Each structure stands twice: as C-alpha cells, then as structure tokens.
Amino acid sequence: MKCQRCGSEPFERFRGGMYCRECFAVKYEGAVESAVRRYRMIGENERVLAAVSGGKDSVAMLSVLEKLKKRFRFEFSSLFIDLGIGDYTRNSKRIVEDICKKLDIELHVVRLCDYGFTIDDVSGKTCSVCGNVKRYIMNRFARENGFDSVATGHCAEDILSNFLKNLYSGNIQWSEKQRPRLDGYDRMVTKIRPLYEMGERENILYVLSRGLPFVEDECPHAPSTIWKEMVYDIERRIPGFKISVLRNLARERREDSAEYRYCRICGEITSSDICQFCRNVARFSRNQ
Ligand SMILES: [Zn+2]
Ligand SMILES: [Zn+2]
Known part of the structure; x- marks a missing residue:
C-alpha cells in the first residue's frame, strides 16, 4: 500500500487513510487547524504562551502552532x-531547549524552587500539588508578561479522562472546564487546548513524522492510568464516543457566575481566603 495522497512509501494511517511521513504530518496539521477554527481558539494578533513539558503532546502542539501562526496571525512563545x-x-528541560532552538521559538523558564519548594519536597498527593503549581505559574506568568492566552497540550484522552474522574468525584462543575477555549476573566488568562480533538497516538506519530525529539520517560510521580484506560475501553465498544463527548463538552453553555475572592497572600484568584498554591508553599517550603 502506498501513500494515498502522493504515492510515496507509506508511514501510518490517519483517520482512515494511509499516508507517507510528510502527508501524515500535513493531514494532522490540517486536523488541528480545523479544530482551532471550529472552536475559535485563537484571535488575530493574540499573544499565545505555549506551556511545554517536553512530552509528545506538548511537542506536537509547539510544532503545529509554529506552522499555524502565520495563517492565523498570532504570536507565540513557550514556557517550561x-x-x-x-x-x-x-x-x-534539555529536550525542550533543543526543540525551541530547532523551531526558533522563544523559551521562558520558571523555576518552582524560586517559590521555596520543589515537587520532590511534596509528600502525599504529589500529582494534585503538581497540577495546582502548573496552573498557577502558567496563569501568573502569562498575565504578568502580557500574554492573551495559555495553550496547553491536553489531548482528547486527557480531556475525557479528566471529565470521567471529575464526574466520579462529584466535581460536576469541573466539566465546564473541559473545553477547547476557556475565556479569561479578572486575573485569569484565557486557556486554549489546540489538541482538543487529537488522540495521544496521533500526537506521537506526528512528532515522529516531523523528526522531533520528546521526553520518553514517564514522570516518576505519574498518576494512575485507569481513567484513560476506561476512555479507550469505551471507545472500543462505542466507536465515535470520544469525538461525540468532546463536541458536547465544547458547546456553549450559560455560565453561573462562580464566586471568587483574592488570595490574602499573593492576590491571585481563589475560592477561599488563601489560595491552594500559597498553602502548598507554606506546607512544603524548605525555609521554615
Ligand atoms: Zn504522501
Ligand atoms: Zn496565593
């Protein structure tokens, strides 16, 4: 079987068709472009900050954003x-520096240790602390440096497994957050997810097709994969489940104006007196 687009040596299937490396990359980029358009993720002249961990998803996102920035006329830099x-x-960090150099993307680095602790100091619920830390730093860095939005490499399975997990834990209001674009308010910067409709397998194949390096080892604190396995299991039984739920989640809904306050210590938005990040700093900081 040859590439159905150009007749060259085949590389992999993409959504039903067989393609060579180059055509696979082009088809993939086209699919991300349609999602960016469909969900009006990026406005003209916006300054986008792409949060990158070096994993396959965020590397795929960097490469596609670089391809799309001319067509959509936005500017972007990355944050590690x-x-x-x-x-x-x-x-x-070394891999991210390599990629940004290769793709000629400006890279910013923020160190958690400058706030007094690192993830290695955290005992217990490491992943939830880590998630909180990343959301906090991305938002604050983006706002303080004049970015209009933060792009993250969440893929379809991330979004759906978060959705199931939140449903299970009773955090129904969190399903509101599983959307391709969350408009900012007050001190919260807009969040976008360019890979909203892309599967993690598609992301890894795309990164390979473009010959980019990525971090292959798992974070030593990586969370349980059970919810993701569930997503794959449902998709196997109900083909089309993923895309159907994603599009339902993306629909415009009337948003309840949730109550929020400002953290007494740092001034960021929180639902209580002191934000979760500052509580983490107080709890895990080395200098006390
Ligand atoms: Zn081809
Ligand atoms: Zn705070």
Whole structure:
C-alpha cells in the first residue's frame, strides 16, 4: 500500500487513510487547524504562551502552532516550568531547549524552587500539588508578561479522562472546564487546548513524522492510568464516543457566575481566603 495522497512509501494511517511521513504530518496539521477554527481558539494578533513539558503532546502542539501562526496571525512563545523532579526535569528541560532552538521559538523558564519548594519536597498527593503549581505559574506568568492566552497540550484522552474522574468525584462543575477555549476573566488568562480533538497516538506519530525529539520517560510521580484506560475501553465498544463527548463538552453553555475572592497572600484568584498554591508553599517550603 502506498501513500494515498502522493504515492510515496507509506508511514501510518490517519483517520482512515494511509499516508507517507510528510502527508501524515500535513493531514494532522490540517486536523488541528480545523479544530482551532471550529472552536475559535485563537484571535488575530493574540499573544499565545505555549506551556511545554517536553512530552509528545506538548511537542506536537509547539510544532503545529509554529506552522499555524502565520495563517492565523498570532504570536507565540513557550514556557517550561522547572518543577525540580531530579533527572526527569533536567532531561525534559534539555529536550525542550533543543526543540525551541530547532523551531526558533522563544523559551521562558520558571523555576518552582524560586517559590521555596520543589515537587520532590511534596509528600502525599504529589500529582494534585503538581497540577495546582502548573496552573498557577502558567496563569501568573502569562498575565504578568502580557500574554492573551495559555495553550496547553491536553489531548482528547486527557480531556475525557479528566471529565470521567471529575464526574466520579462529584466535581460536576469541573466539566465546564473541559473545553477547547476557556475565556479569561479578572486575573485569569484565557486557556486554549489546540489538541482538543487529537488522540495521544496521533500526537506521537506526528512528532515522529516531523523528526522531533520528546521526553520518553514517564514522570516518576505519574498518576494512575485507569481513567484513560476506561476512555479507550469505551471507545472500543462505542466507536465515535470520544469525538461525540468532546463536541458536547465544547458547546456553549450559560455560565453561573462562580464566586471568587483574592488570595490574602499573593492576590491571585481563589475560592477561599488563601489560595491552594500559597498553602502548598507554606506546607512544603524548605525555609521554615
Ligand atoms: Zn504522501
Ligand atoms: Zn496565593
């Protein structure tokens, strides 16, 4: 079987068709472009900050954004958060620096240790602390440096497994957050997910087709994969489940104006007196 677009040596299937490396990359980029259009993710002249960990998803996102920036006329730079997870962080940082150099993308680095602790200091619920830290730093860095939105490499399975997990835990209001674009308000910067409709397998194949390096080892604190396995299981039984739920989640809904306050310590938005990030700093900080 040959590439159905140009007749060259085949590489992989993409949504039913067989393609060579180059045509696979072009088809993939086209699919991300349609999603960016469909959900009006990026406005003209916007300044986008792409959060990158060095994993396959965020590398795929960087490469596609670089391809799309001329067509959609936006500017973008990337942000790497140094979480201080030993060799894993050092290795990831080196790979991200390589890619940004190769693609000629400006890279910013923020170190969690400058706030007084690292993820290695965290005992117990490491992943939820890590998630909180990343959301906090992305938002604050983007706002303080004049970016209009933060792009993250969440793929279809990330969104759907988060949705199931939140449903299970009773955080129904969190399903509101599983959308391709969340408009900013007050001190919260707009969040966008360019890979909203892309599967993680498609992301890895795309990164390979473009010959880009990525972090292959898992974070030593990686969370359970059970919810993701569930997503694959449902898709196997109900083909089309993923895309159907994603599009339902993306629909415009009337939003309840949730109550929020400002953190007494840092002034960021929170639902209580002191934000979760500042509570983490107080709890895990080394200098006390
Ligand atoms: Zn081809
Ligand atoms: Zn705070």
